[in-house]
Structure formats: structure tokens, C-alpha cells
Amino acid sequence: MSSSLVLPEGGGAAAKLRRVLVIDDSPAVRSEVRATLAPAGYEVIEAADGVSGAAAISDGATELGLVICDVNMPQLTGIELLESLAQSASSRSVPILMLTSEGRPSLMQRARRAGAKGWLLKPFNPAVLLTAVRKLLPIDPS
Amino acid sequence: MNQTSQDPGAKSGLDSISIPTLRRWLSVALAMAVLAYTAGVFLLVQQIFNNFGPGVHADLEWRTVHGAQQLARAAELGLAVADSAVVLESFGDFRSSEDVIAIVATSPSGGVVAQHGLPPAGSLSAVFALKPDELHQTPEYFASWSPVSIEGAEVGRVAMFVSTRRLTGSQRLLKRVELVTAGSGGIGLVLGLVVLGFFTGAVIKRDAALAHYAATLEDKVAQRTQELNHRNRSMRLVLDNVSQGFITIKPSGVMESERSAVVERWLGPPPLSGDLAEWLERADDEAGSWFRIGVEAVRDGILPLEVSVDQLPKRMQSDGRTFRLDYIPITSTGALDEPLQNLLVVITDITDELARERFEREQREMAQMFQLVSADRPGFMRFFSEAEKIIHQLMNDHDHPPQVQKRLIHTLKGNCGLYRLVSMVEVCHQIESRMEDDRTPLTDAEREVIRKAWTRVAAQARSLIGDETDDAMEIDREDYTEIVTLVAERAAHERLAATLRTWKLEPVSLRLRRLGAQARYLAERLGKPAVQIVMTARGVRLDSERFDGFWSSLAHVVRNAVDHGIETPDVRRAGGKADAGTLALAARIEEATFVLQITDDGAGINWTRLAEKAAAQGLPHATHADLVEALFADGVSTKEEVTQISGRGVGMAAVRSAVLAMGGRVLVNSEPGQGTSFEFRLPAHVPQLQKERAA
Numbered sequence: 157m158s159s160s161l162v163l164p165e166g167g168g169a170a171a172k173l174r175r176v177l178v179i180d181d182s183p184a185v186r187s188e189v190r191a192t193l194a195p196a197g198y199e200v201i202e203a204a205d206g207v208s209g210a211a212a213i214s215d216g217a218t219e220l221g222l223v224i225c226d227v228n229m230p231q232l233t234g235i236e237l238l239e240s241l242a243q244s245a246s247s248r249s250v251p252i253l254m255l256t257s258e259g260r261p262s263l264m265q266r267a268r269r270a271g272a273k274g275w276l277l278k279p280f281n282p283a284v285l286l287t288a289v290r291k292l293l294p295i296d297p298s
Numbered sequence: 299m300n301q302t303s304q305d306p307g308a309k310s311g312l313d314s315i316s317i318p319t320l321r322r323w324l325s326v327a328l329a330m331a332v333l334a335y336t337a338g339v340f341l342l343v344q345q346i347f348n349n350f351g352p353g354v355h356a357d358l359e360w361r362t363v364h365g366a367q368q369l370a371r372a373a374e375l376g377l378a379v380a381d382s383a384v385v386l387e388s389f390g391d392f393r394s395s396e397d398v399i400a401i402v403a404t405s406p407s408g409g410v411v412a413q414h415g416l417p418p419a420g421s422l423s424a425v426f427a428l429k430p431d432e433l434h435q436t437p438e439y440f441a442s443w444s445p446v447s448i449e450g451a452e453v454g455r456v457a458m459f460v461s462t463r464r465l466t467g468s469q470r471l472l473k474r475v476e477l478v479t480a481g482s483g484g485i486g487l488v489l490g491l492v493v494l495g496f497f498t499g500a501v502i503k504r505d506a507a508l509a510h511y512a513a514t515l516e517d518k519v520a521q522r523t524q525e526l527n528h529r530n531r532s533m534r535l536v537l538d539n540v541s542q543g544f545i546t547i548k549p550s551g552v553m554e555s556e557r558s559a560v561v562e563r564w565l566g567p568p569p570l571s572g573d574l575a576e577w578l579e580r581a582d583d584e585a586g587s588w589f590r591i592g593v594e595a596v597r598d599g600i601l602p603l604e605v606s607v608d609q610l611p612k613r614m615q616s617d618g619r620t621f622r623l624d625y626i627p628i629t630s631t632g633a634l635d636e637p638l639q640n641l642l643v644v645i646t647d648i649t650d651e652l653a654r655e656r657f658e659r660e661q662r663e664m665a666q667m668f669q670l671v672s673a674d675r676p677g678f679m680r681f682f683s684e685a686e687k688i689i690h691q692l693m694n695d696h697d698h699p700p701q702v703q704k705r706l707i708h709t710l711k712g713n714c715g716l717y718r719l720v721s722m723v724e725v726c727h728q729i730e731s732r733m734e735d736d737r738t739p740l741t742d743a744e745r746e747v748i749r750k751a752w753t754r755v756a757a758q759a760r761s762l763i764g765d766e767t768d769d770a771m772e773i774d775r776e777d778y779t780e781i782v783t784l785v786a787e788r789a790a791h792e793r794l795a796a797t798l799r800t801w802k803l804e805p806v807s808l809r810l811r812r813l814g815a816q817a818r819y820l821a822e823r824l825g826k827p828a829v830q831i832v833m834t835a836r837g838v839r840l841d842s843e844r845f846d847g848f849w850s851s852l853a854h855v856v857r858n859a860v861d862h863g864i865e866t867p868d869v870r871r872a873g874g875k876a877d878a879g880t881l882a883l884a885a886r887i888e889e890a891t892f893v894l895q896i897t898d899d900g901a902g903i904n905w906t907r908l909a910e911k912a913a914a915q916g917l918p919h920a921t922h923a924d925l926v927e928a929l930f931a932d933g934v935s936t937k938e939e940v941t942q943i944s945g946r947g948v949g950m951a952a953v954r955s956a957v958l959a960m961g962g963r964v965l966v967n968s969e970p971g972q973g974t975s976f977e978f979r980l981p982a983h984v985p986q987l988q989k990e991r992a993a
Contacts, residue, residue, distance in 0.1 A: 181911075183910075205914050229914070230911070230915045231914070231916065233735075253600075261584070261588045261611060262584075262735070263735060264588070264609065265588055268591045268595065269591070273600050274595065274606075275609060276601065276605070284601065284602055284605055287601070287602055288600050288602075291599065291600045292600060
């Protein structure tokens with residue numbers, strides 16, 4: 157109770173733990189993910205492609221609790237993004253969940269080897285997404 | 299300490315005595331106890347009577363003799379005066395004694411003076427026949443008499459009769475006690491024996507049953523074992539002979555010991571580690587490592603169990619056979635939100651099933667091809683020769699960049715789709731997807747897959763079209779009427795020759811008819827209402843060879859119009875349009891330019907979305923021209939889903955490259971909600987006459 161009074165609004169350590177980055181080139185998917193996670197207490201930030209998503213992850217200022225990433229994106233695919241992140245040790249601690257219409261096992265395996273925590277298929281069931289997100293990034297629902 | 303003493307050693311002593319022996323011993327002991335008791339009681343009672351019987355006898359004897367003497371003295375006076383009342387009075391207490399039967403006082407001559415009681419008949423004379431004070435004994439009574447004398451002179455006699463009832467009564471009692479004792483002893487003995495017999499009998503019976511059971515137990519165990527073995531054998535027979543194998547794994551991926559033997563026949567000996575993934579990897583590296591990663595995800599439990607289990611591999615290959623993999627998660631309660639306990643993996647050999655399906659599909663493809671060939675033989679032959687060309691390029695031109703190879707495969711897929719060659723479409727789609735992923739060129743293995751699939755299709759196709767070459771000429775009724783008219787009008791020979799020369803050119807109407815048929819077929823495949831086709835191509839003819847590439851690339855435009863352009867009936871209705879979409883195909887000649895317009899009345903291009911996509915790709919997107927350019931760029935599609943029909947953004951690039959190759963250009967006009975129109979303008983090199991007529 158007292159700590160929530162002390163913390164400044166929209167920042168600080170508490171916000172970091174509930175911040176989820178959604179990387180998807182479809183605004184429809186991004187807003188659907190936001191609509192699923194925001195009511196559950198997560199702070200959702202967006203990136204419209206792999207390049208800006210990778211930049212947000214590597215940027216130390218944006219402290220993230222979880223990344224939800226599409227696969228088929230122009231320029232930098234989700235798999236390429238994941239593999240490039242796996243190279244740099246610093247961002248390895250952020251769990252990454254793949255959310256894609258892609259179902260090819262070769263890609264699923266590549267993603268897993270590069271450290272993806274899960275692979276969800278579009279169109280996704282919001283309840284399943286929320287379950288997975290809660291497992292990866294448990295927060296106090298208040 | 300106590301417990302150690304209760305070892306089997308203590309039991310064995312009892313065990314050594316059989317129950318019948320015990321019963322015999324107990325019976326004897328019981329009989330002896332009853333006899334001893336009876337005899338004891340008998341002897342004791344005897345003893346009592348022996349002790350008291352003589353006393354009673356002596357007492358009675360004394361009472362008789364002494365009583366007579368005592369009364370003789372008491373009765374002196376009475377007898378002297380012969381007064382019976384006085385004599386009776388002198389008898390005193392003897393009169394009230396129960397033992398006394400009678401007392402008789404007589405005169406010396408024997409006349410009765412006084413009498414108490416009644417002596418037994420004839421007994422009086424018998425008594426007086428004895429000497430005085432002598433005891434007369436009979437079983438019923440004792441008697442004696444005594445003389446009464448005063449100063450030596452006999453004045454009378456007194457006789458006393460005493461009953462022996464007391465003595466005989468006790469003797470009868472003794473007899474009765476003996477009888478009762480003996481009787482109760484006998485009854486006790488009988489009862490004891492009955493009870494003993496009953497209990498030992500029950501024990502013996504039980505023991506006999508036990509003994510019988512024990513004797514037959516071995517047989518029973520043997521029989522039951524045989525039954526179980528039989529059943530196990532049947533189960534194993536079932537497990538081993540169905541085309542399914544069952545393996546249970548722990549969440550770690552390690553197999554439980556029980557599993558179908560048939561799996562070993564399929565996959566070879568299992569690995570020592572017991573790791574199922576390792577076993578699968580040996581047979582099918584791809585499926586095995588997919589399984590390994592999938593089980594990891596199942597174990598992680600990030601996704602719900604049914605989702606992660608659904609992501610496990612569903613097919614695998616081993617030794618030329620194909621297997622289907624099914625999974626049944628086992629949790630403690632059976633509910634899927636519980637932690638996983640075991641995973642049952644069911645492996646099914648579906649090689650034969652697949653072969654049958656493939657055969658059926660080939661039959662179907664063959665039948666469809668036959669229909670299509672019958673309906674439009676030249677069209678099919680053109681498709682066929684063009685596909686052969688593409689296959690030839692794919693097989694032999696190793697220098698093509700991956701992008702070009704992918705485009706060729708995409709075109710091949712589209713054209714095969716129009717002729718419903720599903721097997722070819724699948725092969726192309728798979729390879730195209732792979733190339734999309736890693737952007738590397740075709741591998742030799744993929745070439746082989748394409749070659750095989752095409753060889754099969756080609757064999758079927760050739761059986762339908764024969765070795766006939768593409769040198770037939772098509773003339774429609776209009777051409778025929780025209781030449782007849784020219785001849786009738788006696789037109790100049792030059793004119794006739796020029797007209798006839800156009801015949802070797804292909805009527806554009808034929809090509810348009812094919813495009814229309816493709817559009818209708820696509821609509822049917824996509825579950826949309828039949829598309830209205832409006833065609834205008836009066837008399838336009840073109841050099842078929844030169845335009846081949848262009849025509850086949852148009853399949854993409856038609857596909858886009860039907861798949862992306864024309865909306866679903868409910869959306870169309872909401873927009874005030876007819877349920878069925880319309881596709882207009884209009885060809886004409888303008889100067890030396892062939893103009894083809896393909897117009898749909900669908901949703902129109904989503905320019906905003908296209909601009910977003912272009913921006914994401916790093917393409918210019920400021921002007922309409924930029925966006926038209928982007929529309930034809932590789933990899934741009936406004937569609938979210940990739941299907942076998944369209945969505946990769948490859949097709950439009952193929953169209954543009956075909957148009958550019960012919961030195962032409964494309965105009966795009968699209969209004970949101972109104973539809974899209976593509977106008978292709980290509981240099982035609984048409985003969986002079988054609989131009990005149992077109993004008």
C-alpha cells in the first residue's frame with residue numbers, strides 16, 4: 157500500500173516488471189495484443205517492424221519484462237531478430253514469445269534454439285496468450 | 299523380546315498333532331473324567347450311607363429292645379391293676395414317635411390289656427414266640443417284648459414294634475443318588491462327546507478343505523498363470539500386430555519400460571538412454587529434433603498443455619515408411635490444467651493409407667485433367683508446354699538468383715492450380731515457403747522433388763494429349779464469315795492473303811476465355827459466388843509465342859481480383875453490390891499497342907495499408923506512382939495470411955517483370971469500395987490489316 161504511494165506515476169521499478177513489447181507489422185495484431193494484456197495490468201509498448209523492435213530491446217533505457225514477436229516481417233524477420241539477440245548476451249534475459257501465423261516446424265525449432273519461450277499461432281486465443289504471458293511475466297494484478 | 303519368542307518353532311509342536319488324534323485323546327479324557335466323577339460321587343454317597351446306615355440300624359434296634367424294657371417298667375402298675383387307660387398313659391412319649399408302629403401290653407396269659415397303633419398281622423404271636431428282649435427283625439419292622447413283673451411275679455408283657463422305614467428310605471435314596479449320578483455322568487459324557495465332536499468336526503472339515511485347497515493350489519496357480527499368459531500374449535499380439543505402436547514417456551522424454559515391440563521393428567533398437575527423441579532422431583532427424591524441442595516446451599508449461607502438445611510433430615519417416623504421431627497427455631486427474639505425468643505417444647504406420655490416398659488423388663487429377671483437356675485442348679497444351687519450359691529452367695539454370703527461382707515456382711504453382719494439379723501445387727507451395735524463410739537457392743533435393751512430381755503429371759498429360767505438337771490452328775466463326783465475305787466480294791488477293799496470315803496469330807478471345815474460366819474456378823475454390831465474366835476482344839489476334847509469358851503472368855492478376863478484390867457476399871450486400879462479383883476482361887488494339895483492361899468491382903486497393911507496407915520495406919511511398927510501384931514490388935502483400943492461393947506478394951512482381959520484358963507498362967486505377975482496374979499497354983506489332991479493322 158505505502159510503496160504504491162511513494163512511486164512516481166508511469167515509471168520506476170514496478171513498471172519495468174510489467175512492460176511488454178509487441179513487435180508486429182500488423183497494427184491490427186498489435187492492438188489485439190494490447191487489448192488482451194492491458195486490462196490484465198500489463199503496460200504494452202509497440203514496434204512495427206523487426207528493426208525498431210530490436211532497437212527497443214537493445215536500448216537499455218527501455219526496460220522490458222517480456223517481448224511478443226511476429227515472424228514474417230519485412231527487412232528483419234522475427235527469427236532473424238531472435239538469432240541476433242541470442243548473439244548479444246545482454247538482452248538474453250528478456251523472455252520472448254513468438255506470435256505468428258507461421259507454423260513451420262523448422263522455424264519453430266530455430267526460434268526455440270535461439271531462446272524463444274513459446275510459439276503461439278495466429279489467430280490467437282486471448283485467454284491462451286494471457287495464460288502464457290502470466291507464466292512468463294507474473295505480476296501482481298493490482 | 300516377546301516377539302522373538304513367537305517364532306514358528308513354537309507353532310510346530312501343535313502342528314505335529316493332527317486334529318483327529320486330538321479328538322480321540324480329548325474324547326478318552328472326557329470319558330475318564332465323567333467316569334471318575336460318577337464313581338467319586340457314588341463312592342462318596344456310599345461312604346455317607348456306610349457311615350450313617352448302621353447307626354440308624356442300631357438306633358432302631360436299641361429303640362425296639364430298650365423301648366420294650368422301659369415301657370415294661372412304666373406299665374407295671376397299670377398291668378397290675380389291669381387298667382388299660384393307665385397302661386396307655388404309661389406309654390408316654392413313645393406314642394408320638396414316628397418310628398413306632400405299635401405298642402402292645404398284654405396280661406401274662408397273652409390277653410391284650412392296652413394297645414397303641416396296630417401291629418402287623420400275625421406279628422404279635424411271632425414276637426412272643428421269641429425270648430424276652432430278643433430282637434425280631436423283618437424288612438418292614440423290628441419287634442421285641444419284655445416281661446412286666448412286680449417282686450418276681452409276672453404281671454404282663456409289653457411288645458414294641460418299630461418301623462424300619464427310616465432305614466429302607468435312606469437305602470432307596472442312596473439307590474436314587476447312584477442312579478442320578480450315573481445318569482448325569484452318562485448324559486455329561488454324551489454331551490461332552492457331542493460338543494467335542496462338533497467342534498473338532500468343524501475344525502477337521504475346515505482342515506480338510508484347506509488341505510484340499512492346498513493340494514490343488516499349485517494347479518490353480520498354474521492354471522491362472524496360463525490364463526494370464528494367454529491374455530498377455532493376446533494383448534502383446536494385438537500390440538505387436540496393429541499398425542500402431544504405443545510408447546509412454548515421462549515429462550523428461552525418457553520412455554517407460556512397457557511399449558509395443560512393433561516400434562522396434564519400425565525404428566530399430568532403442569537407445570540405451572531411453573530417450574524417445576534420440577530414437578526418433580536416428581530414424582528421422584528433423585522429426586526427432588522437432589519432438590525434442592516440443593517436449594521441452596511441453597515440460598516448460600508456458601503454454602497450456604493442449605497447445606504445446608498440439609505443436610509436437612505429427613509425421614515422421616523411417617526406412618521409406620511414413621508414420622503418424624498422436625499424443626495423449628496423462629495427468630493425475632485427467633484434466634489438462636494439471637501438471638503432466640506421462641505422455642502417451644501413439645505411432646501409426648500410414649504408408650499404405652498415404653499410398654492409397656495418393657493413388658486416389660492421381661485418379662482424381664487424371665479425371666479433372668481429362669475434363670479440362672476435353673473442354674479446352676489448345677489451352678491445356680499451352681499450359682503444358684509452358685510448364686515444361688519452367689520445369690526445364692528450374693532443373694537446368696543453376697545461376698538464377700533465388701528470387702527468380704521463387705517467382706518461377708510461384709508461376710508454376712499458380713498455373714498448376716488452375717488445372718487442379720493439387721500434388722504439384724503442394725510441392726511448389728512447400729518449396730516456395732522454404733525459400734521465403736531463408737532466401738537461398740533451390741537445392742538438388744528440391745529439384746528432384748519437383749522433377750518427380752512433374753514427371754508423374756506429365757506422363758498423365760501425355761497420355762491424354764498424345765505427342766501432338768502445337769501446330770493446329772484455331773479459327774472462329776467470325777473469321778470464317780469474314781473470309782467467305784471477302785471471297786464473295788472478289789476482294790484483292792493481297793487482302794485475302796493478309797487476312798489469312800492473321801490466322802496464324804492467336805485470337806485473344808481464347809486467352810480471355812481461359813482467364814475467365816480461371817477466375818470462376820478460383821471463386822469456387824474460395825467459396826465465393828460465381829464471378830460474372832464480361833469479355834470484349836472482337837477479332838483481336840496476337841502472336842501467341844511472344845505473349846505466352848504475359849498471359850501466364852496474368853493468372854496472378856485474376857487471382858488477386860478474385861481473392862483480395864471481390865468481397866464476400868455479406869460485405870458486398872452491405873456496400874449495395876450484387877452478391878456475385880464482376881470481372882471485366884477487355885482487349886483492343888490502339889495504334890500499334892495492345893491494350894488489355896482487367897477490372898473488378900471489388901473492395902479496391904487499400905492504399906493506406908499499402909503505404910504502411912511500403913514504408914516498412916523501406917520503399918518510397920509518397921506519391922501514387924510510388925505506391926503503384928510498391929504494389930508490384932517483391933514481397934509486398936496487404937493480405938495477412940499466406941495461403942496456397944495467394945498472399946506472398948510475389949505474383950504482382952511476376953506480372954510487372956513480364957510486362958517490362960515486352961517493353962510495356964501498367965496503369966492502375968483503384969477507388970476504395972468501387973473496384974480496381976489494371977490497364978496493360980504492350981507494343982503489338984500487329985499486321986496492317988488488323989490495325990485497320992480495329993480502327
